Amino acid sequence: MKPNRKDREADIGSEPRTLDDDPVVQGILKAISHKRLKPGTKLGEDALAKVFATTRIHIRQVLAHLVSRHIVTHFPNRGAFIYRPTIREARDIFSARRMLEAATVSAVVDNLTDDVRHLLKMHIARESGHDRNDRWASLALTADFHILIAELANNTVLLDFAKELMLRTSLAIATFEVPGSPDCSPDAHPGIADMILAGDKAGALAAMHKHLDEIEQRLNLDGAARDPDDIVAIFQDIGIAPLNRGAA
């Protein structure tokens, strides 16, 4: 008696389908991590369907998927918008990253095979060799470093979490960055990589922790809950103070 296919999943045959590989999903995620799509912008169904040349139903599925990934918010009868994290969430994201990336770095140091060394050196070489002025290439490469660490930790669950955290970090940065500051100090990555390669676990952990702190401190998370569209605050950020017209 072989397993009945009525209520038992298939052993062979067509592969399961996930929306993670979908070109529309990847396009939107790429646009977010490249800062082309900013938090709060509306993702109209018809507009997306036209851009990606697919049906509205497909777009609907994609948006639902992004909603459950915390990348998009859905307001009934109003549509989907790129998610805008709260200050609390932004802090939680960085806190979670400090915790999770400490664990991944630790796992990588404990698992220093030749392949791991090779991949790490390869990435650092790519980072140092790329065009510093190409802002978009820089963004992609700096994110890839953290993803690579998670991959080298050899744990699919942690890798999934890391990818989600990188995306949500992009949203947090795009929401709370003070204009004109760089994203990720690229010089920190070679230092972290060197300590990992040297087997210095404590040093690597400290360097990663400091690196994440630097990124977070470049944001405006000072509790003063302000609207990211607040014109006054935006001009204050670039050094233009409002005039006190009409004050006593």
Added chain:
Amino acid sequence: MKPNRKDREADIGSEPRTLDDDPVVQGILKAISHKRLKPGTKLGEDALAKVFATTRIHIRQVLAHLVSRHIVTHFPNRGAFIYRPTIREARDIFSARRMLEAATVSAVVDNLTDDVRHLLKMHIARESGHDRNDRWASLALTADFHILIAELANNTVLLDFAKELMLRTSLAIATFEVPGSPDCSPDAHPGIADMILAGDKAGALAAMHKHLDEIEQRLNLDGAARDPDDIVAIFQDIGIAPLNRGAA
């Protein structure tokens, strides 16, 4: 000039909608964590629509949501099935839990307010006072302990990860448990809670690590990849060896 509503999300008005609160989603998740729905069982659209007295479209959205949460697998033209983790994934889940719950326990010890103490004591009292013979109530309570720790860590992102890991742990246990062994040794929880309440971080971390190891070692993750429906292996597990009919 106030923010334009055309491509800026609403500040007030109707709340965003998530499928996490959906009664159908919660019903399925509850059935999974209570071991009523086992990995591999098919979730037919019409069947679910009839059970929950809703439309097929709604069920379709729910299933898509569960697919992106790694709870359900979707085979094209064949339907949705409760996800069955691989051995590799089961190990990764426990490994991730050791890392993440170590971090949450540590955060709780660092944040020992009176409220935290109270909630911890309350839960332990509930656990010790419940009916040991009610297997379903036990399952719910033991899962709640780990969720509570994550809540007390005061980080929404970590809480989401913890919830996801608890669900995926349920699937791993249901897939690889050897029949007849208990799920979670309930006696471990009071010990962990006591160490947290005493501020003994190292002790709490060690206890939690040991607790998770015990749960994992109760499973069949010995690399020998076997079909969970394998009749021979199932009877071997309960001590019945196959007869060598026809052997030389």
Added chain:
DNA sequence: AGCAATAAGATTGCTTCCAATTTTTAAGCA
């Protein structure tokens, strides 16, 4: 008896259409 091919039944996937709500535009009034 056992296995392969075929036809019937059931389920999923998609297209099309229409209702409900919202956003925009226009008009009216203080």
Added chain:
DNA sequence: TGCTTAAAAATTGGAAGCAATCTTATTGCT
């Protein structure tokens, strides 16, 4: 000029129906 009200346009949400695929049962053959 600025604000409120009302109508029009656009967008989202959902329902019914049909095509495509898979599963199951039946028939026929070795």
